[in-house]
Amino acid sequence: MDWEKEDRKYFGDIFKQINSKFHRCFWPKESCSEEAIRAHSIQNSGVLDLISENNHVIMPQMGLDIEKGPFLKFEEIGRNKATTFTGLCDKHDSELFKPLDTVKFDPGNIEQLFLLSYRSVMRELHAKMKAAVDIQSQYGRGVELGRFNPEIVDQPMKMATMVIAEAYSFYLYKFEYDKIYLSMNFKNIVHNVDYIENISPSIAVSSAFSFIDNMHYLEDRQNPKCVCLNIFPDKNGIFIIFSYRKDQEAKLLPYLERFFQAEKFYKLYIVSKLVLMYCENLVLSPKFYNNLSDERKNLIKDFFMQNIWGEKKDSENEALCLFN
Numbered sequence: 346m347d348w349e350k351e352d353r354k355y356f357g358d359i360f361k362q363i364n365s366k367f368h369r370c371f372w373p374k375e376s377c378s379e380e381a382i383r384a385h386s387i388q389n390s391g392v393l394d395l396i397s398e399n400n401h402v403i404m405p406q407m408g409l410d411i412e413k414g415p416f417l418k419f420e421e422i423g424r425n426k427a428t429t430f431t432g433l434c435d436k437h438d439s440e441l442f443k444p445l446d447t448v449k450f451d452p453g454n455i456e457q458l459f460l461l462s463y464r465s466v467m468r469e470l471h472a473k474m475k476a477a478v479d480i481q482s483q484y485g486r487g488v489e490l491g492r493f494n495p496e497i498v499d500q501p502m503k504m505a506t507m508v509i510a511e512a513y514s515f516y517l518y519k520f521e522y523d524k525i526y527l528s529m530n531f532k533n534i535v536h537n538v539d540y541i542e543n544i545s546p547s548i549a550v551s552s553a554f555s556f557i558d559n560m561h562y563l564e565d566r567q568n569p570k571c572v573c574l575n576i577f578p579d580k581n582g583i584f585i586i587f588s589y590r591k592d593q594e595a596k597l598l599p600y601l602e603r604f605f606q607a608e609k610f611y612k613l614y615i616v617s618k619l620v621l622m623y624c625e626n627l628v629l630s631p632k633f634y635n636n637l638s639d640e641r642k643n644l645i646k647d648f649f650m651q652n653i654w655g656e657k658k659d660s661e662n663e664a665l666c667l668f669n
């Protein structure tokens with residue numbers, strides 16, 4: 346067998362998978378068969394207005410290099426594409442987020458706060474489902490080409506199984522959000538809202554993540570513990586909003602205490618590291634990013650890469666701060 350050719354074909358297929366879209370409308374009321382559009386997880390008008398420059402923002406782009414394996418780079422991307430996910434059809438995206446997207450944000454409005462975190466949850470589910478579909482078909486291709494033996498529980502099989510289990514577990518988490526949305530019991534989600542004034546807009550984030558490995562214990566697999574983080578600027582400052590389920594508060598607070606107790610500017614540093622350790626759905630303003638020294642850009646990239654793909658490894662360095 347010509348392995349070189351087969352390898353190239355195999356990795357070519359993986360690359361296509363990663364670049365292909367995963368369409369599905371997550372409308373919670375009834376099943377919807379309309380094709381999903383590119384929905385913004387971070388508001389295009391308002392938020393990206395303040396962050397973009399010449400209609401572009403900076404986003405981490407992850408991919409696969411045939412020679413070097415996974416890679417990550419911060420790249421300029423058009424604002425209309427930035428942070429989008431194909432998780433809702435046009436009609437349902439507008440209907441669901443109308444109270445958030447067409448009315449000025451009010452940090453006291455629990456429906457808006459709920460929708461903000463709901464959108465982070467939907468984006469995360471979409472990302473996890475896409476990863477599961479991709480890995481599963483990569484594994485299937487590998488078996489077809491004789492690279493993996495489906496009779497043996499090897500690393501690729503474990504990986505394919507784990508990614509599918511993670512997507513399913515997070516699907517259960519999103520289902521709780523659907524129930525809250527349908528019953529309008531918005532108070533079941535707790536929000537910690539910080540507003541820090543006189544900070545120029547350098548970053549926006551919409552992310553749902555976990556501080557623990559939800560796959561480790563059955564109890565967490567069936568009832569994953571997650572937090573949503575939304576960061577976005579307005580004209581005078583920046584909102585930093587943590588959201589989580591009220592019934593999970595006791596489990597999550599220990600991880601958030603350091604942030605909650607910090608002084609204003611120290612908060613910005615702590616949250617920057619949390620973003621780099623746990624969140625992949627972020628945009629940076631070109632004005633901020635392009636002015637960083639190459640050394641600082643590399644430091645941020647290395648810290649991010651280590652934590653997103655490797656084992657979590659915290660360290661202290663104020664150059665990791667993502668605010669001006």
Ligand SMILES: [Zn+2]
Pocket residue numbers: 370371372377378379433434435436437
């Ligand atoms: Zn729909």
